[in-house]
Amino acid sequence: MAERFDAVVVGSGPNGLAAAITIAEAGRSVLVLERHAAPGGGLRTEELLEHGFRHDVCSTIMAFPPLLPFFAPLHLELVTPPAPMAHPFDDGTALLADRSVTHTASRLRGDGAAYRRLISPLVERMPDLLDMILRPPRPPRHPLLLARFGAPGLLSALTLAGIFFQGREARALLAGAAAHSLLALDEAGTGAVGMLMLASAHAGGWPVARGGSANVAEAMVRRLRELGGEVICDRGVTSLADLPAHRAVLLDLVPKGVLGVTGDHFPRGYRDALETFRYGPGAFKLDWTLDGPIPWRSAECARAATLHLGGTMEEIAEAELQVARGQHPARPFVLLAQPSLFDRTRSPDGTHTAWAYCHVPNGSVVDMTAAIEKQVERFAPGFGDLVRRRSVWPPARIETEEPNCVGGDIMGGRMDLRGLIARPVLSLNPYATPDPAVFVCSAATPPGGGVHGMCGVNAARAALGSRLR
Numbered sequence: 044m045a046e047r048f049d050a051v052v053v054g055s056g057p058n059g060l061a062a063a064i065t066i067a068e069a070g071r072s073v074l075v076l077e078r079h080a081a082p083g084g085g086l087r088t089e090e091l092l093e094h095g096f097r098h099d100v101c102s103t104i105m106a107f108p109p110l111l112p113f114f115a116p117l118h119l120e121l122v123t124p125p126a127p128m129a130h131p132f133d134d135g136t137a138l139l140a141d142r143s144v145t146h147t148a149s150r151l152r153g154d155g156a157a158y159r160r161l162i163s164p165l166v167e168r169m170p171d172l173l174d175m176i177l178r179p180p181r182p183p184r185h186p187l188l189l190a191r192f193g194a195p196g197l198l199s200a201l202t203l204a205g206i207f208f209q210g211r212e213a214r215a216l217l218a219g220a221a222a223h224s225l226l227a228l229d230e231a232g233t234g235a236v237g238m239l240m241l242a243s244a245h246a247g248g249w250p251v252a253r254g255g256s257a258n259v260a261e262a263m264v265r266r267l268r269e270l271g272g273e274v275i276c277d278r279g280v281t282s283l284a285d286l287p288a289h290r291a292v293l294l295d296l297v298p299k300g301v302l303g304v305t306g307d308h309f310p311r312g313y314r315d316a317l318e319t320f321r322y323g324p325g326a327f328k329l330d331w332t333l334d335g336p337i338p339w340r341s342a343e344c345a346r347a348a349t350l351h352l353g354g355t356m357e358e359i360a361e362a363e364l365q366v367a368r369g370q371h372p373a374r375p376f377v378l379l380a381q382p383s384l385f386d387r388t389r390s391p392d393g394t395h396t397a398w399a400y401c402h403v404p405n406g407s408v409v410d411m412t413a414a415i416e417k418q419v420e421r422f423a424p425g426f427g428d429l430v431r432r433r434s435v436w437p438p439a440r441i442e443t444e445e446p447n448c449v450g451g452d453i454m455g456g457r458m459d460l461r462g463l464i465a466r467p468v469l470s471l472n473p474y475a476t477p478d479p480a481v482f483v484c485s486a487a488t489p490p491g492g493g494v495h496g497m498c499g500v501n502a503a504r505a506a507l508g509s510r511l512r
Contacts, residue, residue, distance in 0.1 A: 054295030056084025088255025196235025325451025455486025
């Protein structure tokens with residue numbers, strides 16, 4: 044390791060790999076160091092329970108890769124289900140959000156016109172919208188489009204629904220999408236999360252990676268190596284002194300990890316800011332091997348890889364509010380993925396895999412297994428009879444496997460308005476640190492959590508614009 048690199052990236056999650064690729068595309072030498080035996084961070088696929096059953100350890104639904112130019116050279120093999128998402132109700136019906144805004148709106152009874160008015164302009168100009176909201180703050184290239192998104196998006200999901208929708212279906216659809224924020228739905232800005240998730244579903248289809256999300260990480264590593272970059276696994280970094288000679292280092296670490304690696308390297312004020320970084324609620328996740336497909340009461344649910352289980356907007360809002368108050372809802376909002384319905388490489392013939400998670404207070408030690416499975420059974424009677432084995436992921440296990448998920452926070456930090464502005468600290472250049480050679484490129488920087496890689500791309504551009512010029 045005597046070689047000198049232009050940049051060393053610590054961590055090979057989607058943001059770390061995206062940062063390395065961006066630097067390599069600029070003709071600079073780059074090395075990625077990963078503590079695990081395989082790269083990917085949250086993009087890992089393993090046989091957790093039985094031979095031949097492949098489970099995504101964290102991310103499954105590739106909401107943004109089909110929509111971002113960064114991923115085009117990777118030639119990802121994605122499988123797009125007939126519908127991005129389904130939302131079942133207690134009466135045995137389900138609302139299917141499909142690729143067509145018009146078809147989805149036709150299922151919303153009296154709210155169809157309002158839904159088209161709110162979502163269609165975003166879907167039609169999704170590349171322009173993402174180019175603005177996934178980059179660091181700057182004067183907008185399309186101010187009217189940003190206003191159409193930002194003005195209603197600043198509202199809470201509950202307020203937004205109250206303005207636009209009257210019926211059960213549209214309100215529940217928005218609530219489930221907004222709950223991806225891991226915030227109470229009465230918080231300002233949750234309307235934007237709901238709108239963005241719905242628009243991305245229509246525009247990109249919410250596909251899954253054939254064979255598992257690890258194949259996305261493998262494609263990113265392959266691209267990096269084609270550009271001359273290197274990845275070394277089983278190489279933990281505990282200190283900046285562990286790094287080979289370099290001009291810049293980019294840390295795919297949230298503040299807890301940054302402090303662990305840098306120690307007292309930074310001034311006290313910056314360390315204090317990192318120490319007070321706010322993490323959001325955690326996740327409690329289950330993976331299952333199944334003897335058959337999930338027996339949904341509504342056959343429509345078998346057309347989607349993603350299910351939102353929570354009933355009405357009011358039920359979902361109450362569940363998320365309880366989590367925000369440090370409580371554990373008896374009927375949690377559950378996000379469920381059933382990728383093997385559409386990607387048969389994930390389990391042996393006649394069997395299936397699925398996973399689900401609910402939100403819990405950060406660092407919770409409460410076992411939510413029964414509560415999650417009751418919610419699935421609520422909309423799919425007989426589900427429990429199909430479960431072969433389950434893998435239980437409380438927040439502590441999630442953090443052990445992926446240290447960036449502090450207390451089970453899969454978003455890399457609280458995603459409220461304050462958390463987006465001061466991410467990880469309040470700064471005009473949030474990727475930079477007091478040391479001009481050290482940058483942060485994790486989900487703790489803008490635009491935050493999700494498999495999009497833009498935190499890494501943005502941080503790499505910041506490094507290329509200063510340290511690596």
